[in-house]
Amino acid sequence: MVGIRRLAQHLDISIGTVSRALNGxxxxxxxxxxxxxxxxxxxxxxxxxxxRSLRRGATSAVGFxxxxxxxxxxxxxxxxxxxxxxxxGALAQHNLDLVVLPCSTSEDPHDYLxxxxxxxxxxxxxxxxxxxxDRRIPLLKKAGIPFIALGRTGGADQHAxxxxxxxxxxxxxxxxxxxxxxxxxxxxxxxxxxxxxxxFRNAFVDALAQNGLPFDPDFIICAKSSEHGGYTVGxxxxxxxxxxxxxxxxYEMMAIGLYRRLSEAGLVPxxxxxxxxFREGPLARFLxxxxxxxxxxxxxxxxxxxxxxxxxxxxxxxxxxxxxxQKLWPMELVEGExxxxxx
Amino acid sequence: MVGIRRLAQHLDISIGTVSRALNGxxxxxxxxxxxxxxxxxxxxxxxxxxxRSLRRGATSAVGFxxxxxxxxxxxxxxxxxxxxxxxxGALAQHNLDLVVLPCSTSEDPHDYLxxxxxxxxxxxxxxxxxxxxDRRIPLLKKAGIPFIALGRTGGADQHAxxxxxxxxxxxxxxxxxxxxxxxxxxxxxxxxxxxxxxxFRNAFVDALAQNGLPFDPDFIICAKSSEHGGYTVGxxxxxxxxxxxxxxxxYEMMAIGLYRRLSEAGLVPxxxxxxxxFREGPLARFLxxxxxxxxxxxxxxxxxxxxxxxxxxxxxxxxxxxxxxQKLWPMELVEGExxxxxx
DNA sequence: CTGAAAGCGCTTACAG
DNA sequence: CTGAAAGCGCTTACAG
Numbered sequence: 001m002v003g004i005r006r007l008a009q010h011l012d013i014s015i016g017t018v019s020r021a022l023n024g025x026x027x028x029x030x031x032x033x034x035x036x037x038x039x040x041x042x043x044x045x046x047x048x049x050x051x052r053s054l055r056r057g058a059t060s061a062v063g064f065x066x067x068x069x070x071x072x073x074x075x076x077x078x079x080x081x082x083x084x085x086x087x088x089g090a091l092a093q094h095n096l097d098l099v100v101l102p103c104s105t106s107e108d109p110h111d112y113l114x115x116x117x118x119x120x121x122x123x124x125x126x127x128x129x130x131x132x133x134d135r136r137i138p139l140l141k142k143a144g145i146p147f148i149a150l151g152r153t154g155g156a157d158q159h160a161x162x163x164x165x166x167x168x169x170x171x172x173x174x175x176x177x178x179x180x181x182x183x184x185x186x187x188x189x190x191x192x193x194x195x196x197x198x199x200f201r202n203a204f205v206d207a208l209a210q211n212g213l214p215f216d217p218d219f220i221i222c223a224k225s226s227e228h229g230g231y232t233v234g235x236x237x238x239x240x241x242x243x244x245x246x247x248x249x250x251y252e253m254m255a256i257g258l259y260r261r262l263s264e265a266g267l268v269p270x271x272x273x274x275x276x277x278f279r280e281g282p283l284a285r286f287l288x289x290x291x292x293x294x295x296x297x298x299x300x301x302x303x304x305x306x307x308x309x310x311x312x313x314x315x316x317x318x319x320x321x322x323x324x325x326q327k328l329w330p331m332e333l334v335e336g337e338x339x340x341x342x343x
Numbered sequence: 344m345v346g347i348r349r350l351a352q353h354l355d356i357s358i359g360t361v362s363r364a365l366n367g368x369x370x371x372x373x374x375x376x377x378x379x380x381x382x383x384x385x386x387x388x389x390x391x392x393x394x395r396s397l398r399r400g401a402t403s404a405v406g407f408x409x410x411x412x413x414x415x416x417x418x419x420x421x422x423x424x425x426x427x428x429x430x431x432g433a434l435a436q437h438n439l440d441l442v443v444l445p446c447s448t449s450e451d452p453h454d455y456l457x458x459x460x461x462x463x464x465x466x467x468x469x470x471x472x473x474x475x476x477d478r479r480i481p482l483l484k485k486a487g488i489p490f491i492a493l494g495r496t497g498g499a500d501q502h503a504x505x506x507x508x509x510x511x512x513x514x515x516x517x518x519x520x521x522x523x524x525x526x527x528x529x530x531x532x533x534x535x536x537x538x539x540x541x542x543f544r545n546a547f548v549d550a551l552a553q554n555g556l557p558f559d560p561d562f563i564i565c566a567k568s569s570e571h572g573g574y575t576v577g578x579x580x581x582x583x584x585x586x587x588x589x590x591x592x593x594y595e596m597m598a599i600g601l602y603r604r605l606s607e608a609g610l611v612p613x614x615x616x617x618x619x620x621f622r623e624g625p626l627a628r629f630l631x632x633x634x635x636x637x638x639x640x641x642x643x644x645x646x647x648x649x650x651x652x653x654x655x656x657x658x659x660x661x662x663x664x665x666x667x668x669q670k671l672w673p674m675e676l677v678e679g680e681x682x683x684x685x686x
Numbered sequence: 687c688t689g690a691a692a693g694c695g696c697t698t699a700c701a702g
Numbered sequence: 703c704t705g706a707a708a709g710c711g712c713t714t715a716c717a718g
Contacts, residue, residue: 001463001486003695014705019697029703046461050396051695054710059393068428080424081445085411088447097464100443102424104431118389120344121440143344227625253625260629282596283626286570286603346711357689362713372687394711397694690717701706 002043011039022047053120058315061097062087063122065113067129068102078281079298080128083150086302087126094316096123110135117143124313126150126305130161132195146312148325150305153195160308160324162301164279165331166196166250169294170203171210172333173248173276176292178211181343182274185213186244188233188254191222200250219244223254230254234261237273245343246274252281255291255338274339279331289337296331304329345386354382365390396463401658404440405430406465408456410472411445421624422641423471426493429645430469437659439466453478460486467656469493469648473504475538489655491668493648496538503651503667505644507622508674509539512637513546513591514553515676516619519635520589521554524686525617528556529587531576531597534565543593562587566597573597577604580616588686589617595624598634598681617682622674633679644672 008015013032021028021036040046053059064087066080080100088098099122103112113136116122123146127136130151137159140147148160170187177185187204189197201220208215221236223229233254237243238261249255255277262269269275270289277284277293284291308325310316351358356375364371364379383389396402407430409423423443431441442465446455456479459465466489470479473494480502483490491503513530520528530547532540544563551558564579566572576597580586581604592598598620605612612618613632620627620636627634651668653659 001461004697005695015696016698016706017704020704023697025698027703032703044457044461046458047697048397048695049462049464050393050402051710052697053393054391054397054712055695055697057710068424068431081411084445085447088411088445089449092447098445100445102427102431102441102443104428104435106432114387115389118344118387119392121392227629231629256626256629260631263631282570283599286574286599288603288606347713348711358712359690359714360688363688366713368714370687375687390713391711394694395713397696398711398713400694688718692713692715694712696710697708699708702704 001048002045003048004045007036007039007043007045010043011035019047058123059120060095061099061122062091062124062126062309063099063101063116064126065101065103065109065116065128067109068104079279082298083302083305086299086304087306088302089299090303090306090310094310094319110139114139117145123315124309126309130195131193132198134195146309146314148305148309148312151195152199154198157326158324160312160326162305162308162325162327162329163199164196164296165328166200167203167206168328169278169331170200170248171207172294174204174207174211174213176333177246177248177274177276177339178213180274180339180341182246183213183343184216184219184242184244184246186219186221186237186247188221188223188230188247188249188251188258190225190229190250192225194225196250197222204248216242218242221247225251225254227253227257227260230257230259231261232257234258234265238265244273246276246339248276250278252277252279252284252293254278255284255287255293259287269338270336270340272341274341274343276339277336280334287338289340292336292339293334294331295334296329301329344391345388346391347388350379350382350386350388353386354378362390401466402463403438404442404465405434405467405469405652406442406444406459407469408444408446408452408459408471410452411447422622425641426645426648429642429647430649431645432642433646433649433653437653437662453482457482460488466658467652469652473538474536475541477538489652489657491648491652491655494538495542497541500669501667503655503669505648505651505668505670505672506542507539507639508671509543509593510546510549511671512621512674513543514550515637516591517547517550517554517556519676520591520617520619520682521556523617523682523684525589526556526686527559527562527585527587527589529562529564529580529590531564531566531573531590531592531594531601533568533572533593535568537568539593540565547591559585561585564590568594568597570596570600570603573600573602574604575600577601577608581608587616589619589682591619593621595620595622595627595636597621598627598630598636602630612681613679613683615684617684617686619682620679623677630681632681632683635679635682636677637674638677639672639674647672 021033125147128150132154277291280293280295310319311321364376468490471493475497620634623636623638653662654664
């Protein structure tokens with residue numbers, strides 16, 4: 001592997017000049033710069049990242065921590081890939097690399113992140129799957145490393161975050177169902193401690209009140225965030241004596257399992273039970289009857305996350321903002337047939 | 344952030360001894376080692392990765408390059424997350440970190456990988472979505488960086504790879520359909536230049552011959568590797584005057600779209616058209632009628648990949664093998680109802 | 687068993 | 703505009 005020394009020797013100039021030429025410093029003769037650039041391309045030289053990071057005290061890399069546990073495995077589908085596409089695009093404009101850091105099931109997310117942070121593997125971090133009480137937040141604050149969370153936490157959030165507009169979804173879904181005459185509306189939320197479950201549940205209860213509908217705690221159904229979870233939601237609904245006439249889901253994949261369970265019972269979504277799904281994805285588009293759900297751009301979400309993160313990085317003073325970005329990402333209703341019925 | 348200097352000063356010993364104690368060198372007084380370990384835990388010290396990498400000439404990180412393009416976005420679902428789980432587990436045992444390196448749609452995979460490699464961002468690389476003629480292979484060979492491919496290429500493969508046993512799948516599927524009396528069997532393959540399409544097509548043609556069945560080029564249907572692709576496969580099949588009685592799919596997600604298209608035409612899989620899917624996933628399990636498909640463990644595949652990679656790394660002489668690992672990953676038939684019919 | 691020193695590959699004040 | 707030199711935070715022969 002060719003280093004800066006070899007390149008300098010090849011050009012018969014000093015390594016300092018080579019470095020300055022490559023880094024676009026203004027105080028370099030344009031003729032010299034041209035020769036350096038050409039030779040670098042020819043010899044396939046790029047600065048060794050360890051040497052550069054050590055000297056600069058920064059890695060030019062941003063970490064995106066994801067959890068590859070069983071739950072996310074079955075529900076996330078293409079969510080992260082879409083977001084990653086947006087992130088890489090926005091970060092690349094500022095010469096930042098994105099590295100995805102998968103925390104395995106067997107390791108505590110807090111400990112994993114701590115290792116990453118103290119070793120200074122990356123300059124900034126994006127965390128996802130935020131818990132209601134997420135110990136990673138104080139860890140990152142204490143370490144003083146710029147970060148943004150994809151998802152709110154339960155605390156007083158004095159940090160940057162971007163989250164889906166669960167409130168908007170809950171209100172739009174409930175208002176729509178109420179307009180069709182539904183009075184008994186259930187909601188399916190994840191049974192883990194992930195914060196979005198709490199957020200969505202609260203928004204749902206709030207939406208019921210706003211529409212003058214009674215709240216029945218039995219109508220909040222906890223389930224795994226997966227197809228199978230959707231299936232068990234179906235089980236629960238079918239077993240209720242006072243069965244709801246509508247259900248709102250908070251994970252795309254749940255719809256698949258619920259459709260299946262209903263079908264086994266001879267019931268049809270939109271005729272026997274109104275179903276409102278969550279995120280419109282390739283799967284939702286192929287369900288029959290078509291699922292009423294909510295649309296968003298994963299790419300734009302990724303871009304928004306990147307912008308929010310850049311605004312926390314002192315290394316980018318022109319983008320830096322004193323106030324942390326805290327943004328709810330809007331989701332737009334897509335009308336399907338799964339809640340066509342009126343009651 | 345506390346460095347080794349601070350830690351040494353705090354303990355009133357030299358940084359050399361601190362380093363040796365932390366790195367488990369035998370030539371350290373056990374009492375000293377204990378004090379160092381305790382102080383490191385107390386002060387939250389871990390060696391700066393840039394400093395360590397520069398000195399050692401190795402990063403202790405393995406890169407897993409994935410492509411976050413539109414196609415993979417809609418087909419990969421949980422495939423990578425599962426594999427990543429297996430990879431992290433196996434690599435962690437050798438103190439290697441896994442970093443996922445997403446190549447964005449807009450960048451050429453070859454150029455992206457070259458940047459990663461020459462900057463020495465990682466010690467070894469796993470590439471995926473191999474093309475028939477994949478320029479990344481010669482790049483990695485020339486750079487002399489240990490690597491393994493998830494997927495074969497079209498060339499004479501003198502490098503390590505692990506791939507799914509497409510041959511086994513094609514033969515099992517065709518033999519099973521032939522036994523049920525099918526003589527006109529179609530296959531759906533991806534329309535991109537990804538190598539698995541070629542591999543599967545060849546295996547399919549081979550399997551037809553072995554079962555004494557004629558080969559009709561019209562029965563090879565190219566489609567996008569997505570739900571929508573499955574839908575267009577349905578379109579193609581329905582439009583054929585000489586319609587096949589069975590179809591074998593090479594992507595899990597295709598089944599969803601095909602089911603949908605058949606349903607729209609009033610046809611039922613397993614009654615009007617025999618369908619054999621590819622990988623059993625959470626989605627396949629929820630299709631109705633149940634999809635006949637093939638089962639594998641993503642976790643084991645990840646572990647196998649890691650082992651194959653470690654065997655190429657001179658840094659692990661006890662695992663090192665002169666012969667590159669080249670392994671077809673077996674897939675086991677899971678009987679469903681989607682090919683129940685006999686003809 | 688421990689300390690002092692060299693050096694990994696860069697970038698960047700500092701002289702000239 | 704360029705070169706020589708210092709130094710980022712580690713690890714590791716080398717002395718003692």
